[in-house]
Amino acid sequence: MAQMNMIQALNSAMDVCMAKDPSVVLLGQDIGYFGGVFRVTDGLQRKYGEHRVLDTPISESGIVAAAIGMAVNGLKPVAEIQFADYIYPGYDQIVSELARLRYRSAGDFPAAVTIRTPCGGGIHGGQTHSQSPEALFAHVCGIKVVMPSNPYDAKGLLIAAIEAEDPVLFLEPKRLYNGPFDGDPGKPAVPWSSHEKGEVPEGHYTVPLGQASVVRSGAAVTIITYGTMVHVALAAARQLDLDAEIIDVRSMVPLDVELLVASVEKTGRCLVAHEATRFGGFGAELAATIQERCFWHLQAPIERVGGWDTPYPHAFEWEYFPGPQRLSAALTRLMEAA
Amino acid sequence: MAQMNMIQALNSAMDVCMAKDPSVVLLGQDIGYFGGVFRVTDGLQRKYGEHRVLDTPISESGIVAAAIGMAVNGLKPVAEIQFADYIYPGYDQIVSELARLRYRSAGDFPAAVTIRTPCGGGIHGGQTHSQSPEALFAHVCGIKVVMPSNPYDAKGLLIAAIEAEDPVLFLEPKRLYNGPFDGDPGKPAVPWSSHEKGEVPEGHYTVPLGQASVVRSGAAVTIITYGTMVHVALAAARQLDLDAEIIDVRSMVPLDVELLVASVEKTGRCLVAHEATRFGGFGAELAATIQERCFWHLQAPIERVGGWDTPYPHAFEWEYFPGPQRLSAALTRLMEAA
Amino acid sequence: MTRPSRLHVPHAPARPGQPPDFSYVHLSPAGAVARPDIGAPASELGPLSLELIRVLDDQHAAVGPWNPNLAIDELQVGLRWMVLTRLYDERMFKTQRQGRISFYVKSTGEEAVSVAAGLALKPTDMLFPSYRQQGLQFVRGMSLVDLMCQLLSNTRDMCKGRQLPVLYHSKARHLFTISGNLGTQCPQAVGWAMASAIKGQDDLAATWIGEGSTAAADFHNALLFASVYHAPAILNVVNNQWAISTFQGFAAAEQRSFASRAPSYGIPGLRVDGNDYLAVYAATRWAAERARRGDGATLIELVTYRSSAHSSSDDPSRYRPKDEPEHWPLGDPIERLKQHLIALGAWSQTQHAALEAELNEQLSIAWKEAVGYGSLSDGPKLHSDLMFEDVFKDMPQNLIDQRAQLRLEQG
Amino acid sequence: MTRPSRLHVPHAPARPGQPPDFSYVHLSPAGAVARPDIGAPASELGPLSLELIRVLDDQHAAVGPWNPNLAIDELQVGLRWMVLTRLYDERMFKTQRQGRISFYVKSTGEEAVSVAAGLALKPTDMLFPSYRQQGLQFVRGMSLVDLMCQLLSNTRDMCKGRQLPVLYHSKARHLFTISGNLGTQCPQAVGWAMASAIKGQDDLAATWIGEGSTAAADFHNALLFASVYHAPAILNVVNNQWAISTFQGFAAAEQRSFASRAPSYGIPGLRVDGNDYLAVYAATRWAAERARRGDGATLIELVTYRSSAHSSSDDPSRYRPKDEPEHWPLGDPIERLKQHLIALGAWSQTQHAALEAELNEQLSIAWKEAVGYGSLSDGPKLHSDLMFEDVFKDMPQNLIDQRAQLRLEQG
């Protein structure tokens, strides 16, 4: 097996899919000759030609719409939105069209477009290069929503997304591109090569959409999270020396409710965490569902930790980011509740 | 006091504001000469002239952007989006710009735009004339989100919204325009004139943003809801002869958490209901918050009722709509849980 | 507000109580506009976007370089579909008024726009219509019963009850699913055309958008992507002068035609008499050949008039003169083609009456069959289980659970 | 994929390893383009969108009808601001490289675009820039220290630490808050201008957008609303040939200029040598007078070249020839104005060197003061309580609670 960081793993996923299926095409801003601002598509235009890896105008709605038309005509487009913060001009084409085509045409015109986009903060990108908009898509019926937390999952999930017959929003936590991140910006950066999930097969494999994974098992409390926060949760549990079970949601839509429920029924305590704004975030759906399903097992209210209910401010990146401290405080409340 | 239906009440709110403040201007598709497809702006162009009531091109993003620019230049624009289902082309200007201008400019360039739009189903409008997108805005920081359930509140809230110094998304449940609706499409339509909240003062008054209201007090269970569902909840409680406390949220952002908490602490049981798709809907935020705050008072899991996790289908309007039956089933579960 | 406003506010040419006024519609005489080489560079085609391509003259003769020289039977086929479209519209509108269907949209006065274009294209060209081109459904061979079943949201509804009436589709007939959201289909059509080029297909994509909807950003996106990739697409702007109560000037056409939007993107724009069957046919053919040669997209503005209400929910007498339709300078597309055929000695009033009778009979038979499959209010109904299908390819657990819950609710 | 793709794919004129090639840039000789009456109807102004308005000729003389005939001291002021802009850019870029600020964007080679336009407008005209017109900040009198404090996100940052570096604003100086989202400012500027017209103000709105960003739907919206309401606005398209790694052809300009987008909406479009201070000044004045007369908006395409990297995160040698900047046919805006002044006998190399020294000294002093107010890493810092302010006018309960929670977290 090879060592790959998340950029390489994603690149490899697309490479594998393009080699296997000539109908897979890529499109997006700066993704062709240049290989993308994060270099995720590096080398793919050289390899597959400029008719399969298309540079596009700076029009997110145009990119999504064109991808829809291509999919209806039998291609399998993978569109890149340069930052998740810039996906909103394409929101109408995603919400009103892409997500609803199969439904409104009673199955006749599905459009299996994959939309890849880097999300999340931690790179001093300010409020327009740091957002985590998963909740704004999870509420929309008809599009799957996925976020990996490591290179192995990233490749497997992206291949599954491209091969899926449904549209998929594929969110890439950019803070994890080069290495895991435990929430402490002061520590030296760690590369993926030092992490077991940095071992990634060269060839084809999938991580199925719709399945969460137990990152660490434990009996005292369940932490449900995804993306960068998976690593922060691990750090917090370590710091508190807590026997926490940590679940990486991976797919927000469809959601693997049973796995979450089984864990919380076992532990009786639950913390939900994400980087996005807390109010109305995806954590609300997780908490609401868990309390419905596990009410009689709960020994304390479900804790919800997220970014604050403000935009992501440039100067207060680490005060905004739900780091190990915020998690620890919540975990402590949770364990102390009687 | 006058008798007004919701259309007249909203019209009167704008009339009052325009008469009082020359900087209030209206803009939107078909709102000028024609008075709007629901006639909410009827007569206002005739009264205030075509420089204060502007017909616009069919570009929702352009409408929002122009309103922002007008607000920055000292006007108080009230923009109409013809149906909430068509707000998404304007989503970027709302989410990335309108909601963030005050923040990013540290208070120097707020833009107090009011966006009015009819929402909700029940008029056989199919999936593109029935949506309730409140959750897609409540998660966005910096824009208030409001939905009235009767003419009195509609007028008072709309005046408060127009006079507010913040942007406000003002959602109008179109099924309530002409009369209250208890969820049974078979019954003859009831006009607002038969309802106490159809009594509306002619002049200026406000219903403050950020305050929920107790529509009916009770001790057995708390039903938290808004818009059309307020009337459905009343019907369900009546049908079950249940001593339910029914709370009309009215403002989703900011949310009157204390009022909700006080009620659930009293009743120990809680049902959350809305017309929008259940998964990731605003009900998730309500349920998550209530379980956090009222955990030790809860005698049963919080029930969440909503539209199904599908688009709003034309032929199955009443099978989709969370009517009294769906509410009753949930209430029964809730009361039977021990 | 101390000084008076100097904002320019476009004014409809006439409002109720005023005399109709179409002096703003710039006309060219039939036959007067040159027909450039199909391969001519867009930069030389600017004038086509401002003049008006017309073939049928006032004496009902086909004249000038754009005459497509159709055979008599081709003309008769076109007439037949146009008449069917009109009769269908009238019948279905009445049906809506009687409460049998929830909503309807007529295309009265705009039949040539869809029928002529539909027949000028290949059956494998992909069509992305708006809600007002029912003629395309007919020329593509959709059965009356299938279309009516959609309107009824009944057990045979191709949309399984999920769409408003008139939002048809057919995969087999290359008719894309019609959106309730204005304009979205245009850049999708361009994406389809890009894929066609990438795959080396010979097929093109054609799309239709109302003039009011050209204000939507998606119209710009369509022009932009078509321009960058030379997509084999035809972008039709149906300028029927009105967008509900709003006249075309509010889509930025007080000073320039909609066709003239195209040359600024390096794409030819043709301004065409949309009520002239032959002109529409010829312009579509020109654009189609150009696209198939690899020369990219064309925008065609079809100057026509919406003679009926916007939809069954609309009452145009509130915002335009009642007699405006009669003053429309480009006449009626059916009448014009009919007179042309009569002038050619290939048609008669009697034949026309017989055609109408025949088609009305067909409509009656079809309607009888269609209502037999149910309607929103009566008869057999779609099973509500269907509501949960096709959200995704495979039904996820939450929808399985909700389906079960609904079944319980229904007892 | 059986047949080869026939999709057209635009090609950058040159990539690394290839010789630079600007033959695609259509040039007009200085003085050659006519200057129409300010009140001329847009329909007569089409050619202005394809030619190139230039004033400074190869002998450094100001020639032709667009010569704004500025006084010597006005020219010197323009030169001064352009030199300051360049020195500021260089200094701040270095600062970023040293890790003192998180991000920076230079406008090197594009200084005339902002300085000349800024000086041609009234101080009460409202400016809606993109991130690459720092010259506007200087000509509007923003202090170096204030601008630097924004870059440092320090205790004096006008944005209270909420924005990326370079996204300045000033209410007092009528400089709108710069967005990280491309293109959004254009239709906002038009809305501002509409309000100006409604209120009977004399002020106009001017906005700047990169040529790549004209692909954004907001650019279309801006043209559309400006066209419909004749808004007193100037829409500047800064065509610096590149959008990160993507050349201007991908914004649909392989066949037509960006300026030519305007006439299709009934708006004049001027294509201007953006490196010619006098041409930019004159075109802006023409458009401003037109707007103030009530004749509506103008689009000005400024043909220029981004000689540096896109931003501090970018390395242009990956996608364009290293020596491309030297081949740019329109030269350097500072050099050209300087040579013009020298030719007029109103400037010298010595004076220029002295000016640079003076400005560098100012920059040093300002920087010293600015860092004294802190930076992201050192010194006094903004209080994190500020994070919760200005989301709304009044802080709602959830933010009050979260502020308290953060204070607890911080111990």
Ligand SMILES: Cc1ncc(C[n+]2csc(CCOP(=O)(O)OP(=O)(O)O)c2C)c(N)n1
């Ligand atoms: C995005 C969007 N905005 C608004 C509407 C509401 N609406 C439906 S039809 C219509 C007018 C369209 O006019 P035009 O494009 O000229 O087409 P026509 O009806 O004349 O064929 C409007 C505003 C919509 N369906 N979608």
Ligand SMILES: Cc1ncc(C[n+]2csc(CCOP(=O)(O)OP(=O)(O)O)c2C)c(N)n1
């Ligand atoms: C809506 C949006 N999409 C994408 C981006 C990412 N992005 C930032 S700058 C840039 C290139 C802009 O090029 P251009 O408009 O030509 O301006 P220039 O940088 O040349 O001044 C891109 C794609 C963004 N900021 N906003």
Ligand SMILES: [Mg+2]
């Ligand atoms: Mg129309």
Ligand SMILES: [Mg+2]
């Ligand atoms: Mg550029």
